[in-house]
Every structure is written in C-alpha cells, then in structure tokens.
Amino acid sequence: MLYVNFGEALLDPMAGYEIPCNMMQIFSLKLAKTPINSGSIQLYGYIAARDEVDYMLNYVFKRSRDDPIIVQEGSIIEMTGPKRGIALSCDVLLEFDMRIKNGDKETEDLQLIDGISEFNGLHMASRPLEIRIDGNCGAVDMSSALVSYAVGAVVEVAISDVQTGFDLSLSSIISLVEVHEVHKEFQLYHGTVSESRGLRRFVIAVTLDTVLGLKFKIGSKGSNSNIERNCSFEAKLNGYASHHINLEFASILVKVTWAAVPV
Incomplete structure (x- = not known):
C-alpha cells in the first residue's frame, strides 16, 4: 500500500457515506520501559494511524516538545485522539515517533520509539490484545481490538x-x-x-x-x-x-x- 498524503485526518467525522464498517479501537497506551531508572520523564512526539479512508495521519497521541506529557514507567499515556474512527476494512498503518526530552537542546533528547507497524483487518482479533512497540530507549504498550460493524x-x-x-x-x-x-x-x-x-x-x-x-x-x-x-x-x-x-x-x-x- 502506497501512502502519499502527509496531511492530518479530517476533523469532520460526518463526511462521506454513512455505513458501518470494521474499525480499530485503541483502548490505551502505556509507557512500558524507559532508560530512566526512577522518577518522571517528559514525553513528546506522535502516534498516528493511516487507513483507507484518506491515508492521512489520524493522531492518537500528539505532543510538541514545548508541551510534553509527564509520565513514569508503567503509567498510562493520555491519548489526544483520534479525530475520527479508524477504518479497518483492509489495513491500517501505525506510524510513531516518540522522544524523551533530555535537556535544553533537541539534539540531547532520547528516541523512545520510531517506526511503522501494519495491522491487517482480516487477522486482527476482536478480543482486546496488548502489543509492545519496542524502541532504542524503551517501549510503549498499546491495547487495541477490532470492532465489527x-x-x-x-x-x-x-x-x-x-x-x-x-x-x-x-x-x-x-x-x-x-x-x-x-x-x-x-x-x-x-x-x-x-x-x-x-x-x-x-x-x-x-x-x-x-x-x-x-x-x-x-x-x-x-x-x-x-x-x-x-x-x-x-x-x-x-x-x-x-x-x-x-x-x-x-x-x-x-x-x-x-x-x-x-x-
């Protein structure tokens, strides 16, 4: 699947034809591992889904470096989205780039996770499952499921x-x-x-x-x-x-x- 649209998903969830479809529901994000042994960290970046609706970035989590979220290892990462439902009739591509603020300069920050992961609608479970997204400096656990019709x-x-x-x-x-x-x-x-x-x-x-x-x-x-x-x-x-x-x-x-x- 080729993705060429780098814009953000539409805010209006009422656009298009109104028919039920399989959808991906993300229940929670959790900071599973960090390189920091104790205390809180400042986390920023994004996790976004792309589906066949418009292939745009539908942000599940998005924070700028100037407005990071403060979390500890094992705690829930409060989501900021999505803006509309995530269609799962075919495939969903999950993109992520999350970083730990580690100083005054961005070059000093640590890369928590970075990459992409693909979810196939034919194989995704209806029962909530937790997957781990591993990175160079830690991991994020995501709980999600397919919601039919x-x-x-x-x-x-x-x-x-x-x-x-x-x-x-x-x-x-x-x-x-x-x-x-x-x-x-x-x-x-x-x-x-x-x-x-x-x-x-x-x-x-x-x-x-x-x-x-x-x-x-x-x-x-x-x-x-x-x-x-x-x-x-x-x-x-x-x-x-x-x-x-x-x-x-x-x-x-x-x-x-x-x-x-x-x-």
Whole structure:
C-alpha cells in the first residue's frame, strides 16, 4: 500500500457515506520501559494511524516538545485522539515517533520509539490484545481490538457551574459482540476540574445497535467518598443524543453524535 498524503485526518467525522464498517479501537497506551531508572520523564512526539479512508495521519497521541506529557514507567499515556474512527476494512498503518526530552537542546533528547507497524483487518482479533512497540530507549504498550460493524461515537463533555474543584474520572464501556458479548471498559479522562470547561472530544468505535456506556466518577475535595454517575447511548447510523448530570457543585452535559466512518 502506497501512502502519499502527509496531511492530518479530517476533523469532520460526518463526511462521506454513512455505513458501518470494521474499525480499530485503541483502548490505551502505556509507557512500558524507559532508560530512566526512577522518577518522571517528559514525553513528546506522535502516534498516528493511516487507513483507507484518506491515508492521512489520524493522531492518537500528539505532543510538541514545548508541551510534553509527564509520565513514569508503567503509567498510562493520555491519548489526544483520534479525530475520527479508524477504518479497518483492509489495513491500517501505525506510524510513531516518540522522544524523551533530555535537556535544553533537541539534539540531547532520547528516541523512545520510531517506526511503522501494519495491522491487517482480516487477522486482527476482536478480543482486546496488548502489543509492545519496542524502541532504542524503551517501549510503549498499546491495547487495541477490532470492532465489527461499527460506527463512531463522537463524545463531547461540557462542565459548567463549577462551585468547587473536584476530581473527575471518565471511562467508556463497549460490547465486543464477536467475543460472546465481552464488555470492555477503558479510561477516557482522569484529572482535576477547577473551573467551567469542556473536555477534549473523544471518538469511540461502537458496534451498531449495541450500547455505549459512559461512567463518571466524581470525587469532591475534602471527601473520601466518590460519586458515580452512569449514562448509556444506543449506537445508531446518525443523529445525536444528550444527557445532563446535575451535581451540587457542578453541572455536566454529555452529547454523543453518531458518525459512520467515510469510505
């Protein structure tokens, strides 16, 4: 397969024909090994997928050297994408170039991983599997699976009327119907909310006519107990739905727009 387009994938997930297809869902990225024996590192670079939709770079992770993510060995690398679903009717090419900031000059940085890996839609498992991407100065573990007959759920979360800061954890639950209704839960966001804001947009592959579950865990400052709120959305070819969560100290609006991958 020849790739000649070096641009970034389209932001609009609604473009093209709206039909379900096999999609690749990346559940998590984890820093498996580093040359640093202890402590945190500053990580930047990118991991991106190219599929047959437009062969453009669909970034799963992208950070500049001026805005690195701080992680430790064994910890989750927070993803920044993808911008749209990753079609897996044929092949997907995964490109990666991730580096460890190691000084004032870029020439002093360490190359964590660098290269490409190809995933074949005919051979990719429906059960979540973890693969290791090895590099010169460490490794990244990626958990992913094929989601059959899927559409993309574009999840937007807006937080308003914040009265006091709180910790927020958001995870998603999807059904992998080809593996005897196995339900996979994976984290989308974890952090502290101190003011009204919107979270980044999340794009999740969901099999048509199954249910996307979203789980919110909210911990108020000064309290040892967590509040849990759940909402669910039935996967459709198009349209959108919303859910409102009212708390004493904040309001959370969840909107899910259904968008089949353009083919």
